[in-house]
Amino acid sequence: MAVETHLPYDKQYVTEYSEKRNEPAWFKDIRLKAFDLAEELPMPKLEKTRIRNWNFTNFKHDVAGNNIDSFDELPEKIRVLLGEGVEDRNIIVVRNNDVAYAKLSEDLKAKGVIFEDIFTAMEEHSDLVQKYFMQDGVSVDENKLTARHAALLNSGVFLYVPKNVVVDEPIQVVFWQEDNEAALYNHVLLVADQHSQVTYVENYVSNNEEEETVANIVSEVFALDGAKVSYGAVDNFAKGTTSYVNRRGTVGRDATLEWALGQMNDGNTISENITNLMGDNSLSHAKAVTVGRGNQSQDFTAKISHYGKASEGYILQHGVMKDRAASIFNGIGKVEHGAAQSNAEQESRVLMLSDGARGDANPILLIDEDDVTAGHAASVGRVDPLQLFYLMSRGISRKEAERLVIHGFLDPVVREIPIETVQTQLREVIEGKVY
Amino acid sequence: MAGSTLEIKDLHVEIEGEEILKGVNLTINGGEFHAVMGPNGTGKSTLASAIMGHPKYEVTKGQVLLDGEDVLEMEVDERAQAGLFLAMQYPSEISGVTNSDFLRSSINAQREEGDEIPLMKFIKEMDATMDSLEIDKNMAQRYLNEGFSGGEKKRNEILQLMMLKPAIGILDEIDSGLDIDALKVVSNGINQMRDEKFGCLIITHYQRLLDYITPDHVHVMMQGRVVKSGGPELAHRLEAEGYDWIKEELGIDDETVGQKA
Numbered sequence: 182m183a184v185e186t187h188l189p190y191d192k193q194y195v196t197e198y199s200e201k202r203n204e205p206a207w208f209k210d211i212r213l214k215a216f217d218l219a220e221e222l223p224m225p226k227l228e229k230t231r232i233r234n235w236n237f238t239n240f241k242h243d244v245a246g247n248n249i250d251s252f253d254e255l256p257e258k259i260r261v262l263l264g265e266g267v268e269d270r271n272i273i274v275v276r277n278n279d280v281a282y283a284k285l286s287e288d289l290k291a292k293g294v295i296f297e298d299i300f301t302a303m304e305e306h307s308d309l310v311q312k313y314f315m316q317d318g319v320s321v322d323e324n325k326l327t328a329r330h331a332a333l334l335n336s337g338v339f340l341y342v343p344k345n346v347v348v349d350e351p352i353q354v355v356f357w358q359e360d361n362e363a364a365l366y367n368h369v370l371l372v373a374d375q376h377s378q379v380t381y382v383e384n385y386v387s388n389n390e391e392e393e394t395v396a397n398i399v400s401e402v403f404a405l406d407g408a409k410v411s412y413g414a415v416d417n418f419a420k421g422t423t424s425y426v427n428r429r430g431t432v433g434r435d436a437t438l439e440w441a442l443g444q445m446n447d448g449n450t451i452s453e454n455i456t457n458l459m460g461d462n463s464l465s466h467a468k469a470v471t472v473g474r475g476n477q478s479q480d481f482t483a484k485i486s487h488y489g490k491a492s493e494g495y496i497l498q499h500g501v502m503k504d505r506a507a508s509i510f511n512g513i514g515k516v517e518h519g520a521a522q523s524n525a526e527q528e529s530r531v532l533m534l535s536d537g538a539r540g541d542a543n544p545i546l547l548i549d550e551d552d553v554t555a556g557h558a559a560s561v562g563r564v565d566p567l568q569l570f571y572l573m574s575r576g577i578s579r580k581e582a583e584r585l586v587i588h589g590f591l592d593p594v595v596r597e598i599p600i601e602t603v604q605t606q607l608r609e610v611i612e613g614k615v616y
Numbered sequence: 617m618a619g620s621t622l623e624i625k626d627l628h629v630e631i632e633g634e635e636i637l638k639g640v641n642l643t644i645n646g647g648e649f650h651a652v653m654g655p656n657g658t659g660k661s662t663l664a665s666a667i668m669g670h671p672k673y674e675v676t677k678g679q680v681l682l683d684g685e686d687v688l689e690m691e692v693d694e695r696a697q698a699g700l701f702l703a704m705q706y707p708s709e710i711s712g713v714t715n716s717d718f719l720r721s722s723i724n725a726q727r728e729e730g731d732e733i734p735l736m737k738f739i740k741e742m743d744a745t746m747d748s749l750e751i752d753k754n755m756a757q758r759y760l761n762e763g764f765s766g767g768e769k770k771r772n773e774i775l776q777l778m779m780l781k782p783a784i785g786i787l788d789e790i791d792s793g794l795d796i797d798a799l800k801v802v803s804n805g806i807n808q809m810r811d812e813k814f815g816c817l818i819i820t821h822y823q824r825l826l827d828y829i830t831p832d833h834v835h836v837m838m839q840g841r842v843v844k845s846g847g848p849e850l851a852h853r854l855e856a857e858g859y860d861w862i863k864e865e866l867g868i869d870d871e872t873v874g875q876k877a
Contacts, residue, residue, distance in 0.1 A: 566671045567671070568710055570668075570669070570670055570671055570692055570708075571708040571710070572718070573669075573692035573693040574668050574669075574692055574693075574695070574696055574701075574702055574704075575721075575722035576693050576696035576722055576725035576726045576780075577693055577721055577722060579691065579693065582693075585710070585713050585718070585721070586713075588712060588713070589710055589711050589712025589713040592711070592712030
């Protein structure tokens with residue numbers, strides 16, 4: 182069966198879509214150039230995952246989503262993500278391609294925090310968005326999918342925290358694909374200005390078991406000098422969604438960026454998380470967990486590049502594979518010349534629960550500087566029979582013992598998810614996927 | 617009721633095709649403390665592990681019965697639920713599972729569904745037991761055995777023993793790696809378990825543990841069998857004279873079994 186490789190939308194469509202949204206000229210320009218680039222550029226180059234037969238072209242692009250008046254209107258699945266006391270929190274709920282709910286406290290507004298959907302931000306803060314949008318983070322011309330992202334962008338949020346502002350409460354966005362065929366070309370742009378602090382958590386949810394669609398997500402995070410950003414995510418697209426997720430961090434001097442990613446998609450997924458430690462004494466932890474099941478194939482890359490002196494990067498990836506799921510885990514620590522006294526550490530571990538599953542951990546260290554410390558650990562294995570023996574010797578059943586070992590295996594990342602309700606929900610998603 | 621009875625009859629055990637136990641016979645009644653002694657490499661730990669169902673050990677012949685029930689037919693968790701407990705020489709480290717959660721799951725696994733131990737009761741009991749074993753309180757929230765020192769692991773095994781209150785406790789070299797103060801604390805905990813019901817099988821190759829825990833019966837293992845049994849006086853004689861006199865008496869040249877010389 183030949184897989185359609187051309188988009189079902191033409192340049193005229195993109196032009197009209199941009200005009201309909203009253204987008205600034207600079208952005209319409211990016212879209213149109215990106216459209217042409219998307220025709221020419223190759224797909225992302227993956228060493229070990231074959232994506233030739235994946236669906237990247239069958240989807241609906243522009244699907245409206247109704248506003249909600251009350252949180253009671255939301256399905257249970259979405260409500261549990263938001264938890265109690267939701268009216269007082271700073272939240273955006275995106276439904277299909279529209280914002281259904283948005284709230285930012287007056288206090289944060291007064292401090293100059295901007296938290297709104299990306300189209301509104303382009304209108305109201307055009308210069309600020311233009312300064313960061315696909316410039317120094319992810320480039321439009323990286324591959325066919327980044328170009329398509331810019332051309333077809335249909336959703337997104339912009340979060341800006343001004344200098345010295347500390348946002349105490351976590352900020353949360355739920356992207357809810359209510360329509361089973363709606364594609365999500367979603368852009369998250371997070372700028373934490375100098376010495377600011379913010380915690381951001383996002384959830385992606387869909388229900389399309391049968392219907393096919395695509396998610397093409399680009400997150401660009403800027404932690405400017407002295408800023409502290411904590412970024413948590415739970416990706417939970419259903420089986421029918423083919424996902425391309427590209428999360429990119431740029432970290433300034435004395436700044437910190439902490440990633441905690443729950444990569445729980447049920448469909449085929451390419452997920453790339455790259456952090457560039459630009460400033461001296463910058464720091465990043467990139468933590469990610471995944472559970473693969475069914476026939477899904479996933480390709481994960483976690484990369485930290487060190488440019489600043491005495492920069493520290495720690496990658497931790499833990500994956501559990503069952504059924505006939507296949508996953509590749511690339512861990513890349515790159516130390517550029519001049520990034521003296523840097524430390525690049527990584528750990529990738531895969532736990533196999535069935536004979537038909539495949540898992541592959543590829544640790545890579547690329548070092549162009551003498552004065553560094555670096556290390557890696559990688560393993561692919563089964564649940565340790567001695568651990569099971571120990572737990573069972575206390576009366577715990579085999580099933581429960583396995584459950585404890587698996588949860589324990591994933592916990593170093595799960596416990597880093599900043600919002601407790603999201604953490605709890607991630608544990609439930611893991612529970613649901615493993616059993 | 618005078619507690620449970622564990623009967624080990626003509627037990628033969630192999631590891632990776634090599635026979636380590638060559639017909640062990642032993643009966644432990646509720647209320648009795650038995651010590652199994654012997655030099656290294658004589659099969660003592662194999663006995664403990666095989667009774668509990670360690671995956672590496674294969675029983676090729678013989679029986680293990682708990683109150684007449686065939687233990688060897690049971691899954692490992694069923695053996696625990698039937699009343700057996702093994703304090704391990706090398707307990708596994710399990711990341712991401714806190715000591716406290718593990719202990720509570722273990723206790724609840726032995727109770728009926730709907731009759732789980734109330735959280736407050738559990739915490740109170742755990743705190744008190746940890747105090748009596750002089751265990752640092754933060755150990756409850758640390759991951760199970762992860763990064764524990766040798767002594768902490770041993771105390772943690774005894775903590776579990778005391779909380780789970782099995783019918784028969786098997787303690788595999790619980791004294792190894794403990795300094796004298798820790799040994800006293802751990803022995804004190806084990807002695808607290810002593811009543812007319814609790815049966816205990818203590819495996820050790822140091823006589824010093826028996827200075828603190830007085831066994832009712834002492835057995836010596838060599839070459840994968842129990843070669844001599846007696847009362848507490850046997851332990852004293854071993855302490856004073858070592859094992860050579862037994863080897864001479866029985867005409868044993870090399871007391872070890874299997875590859876480990």
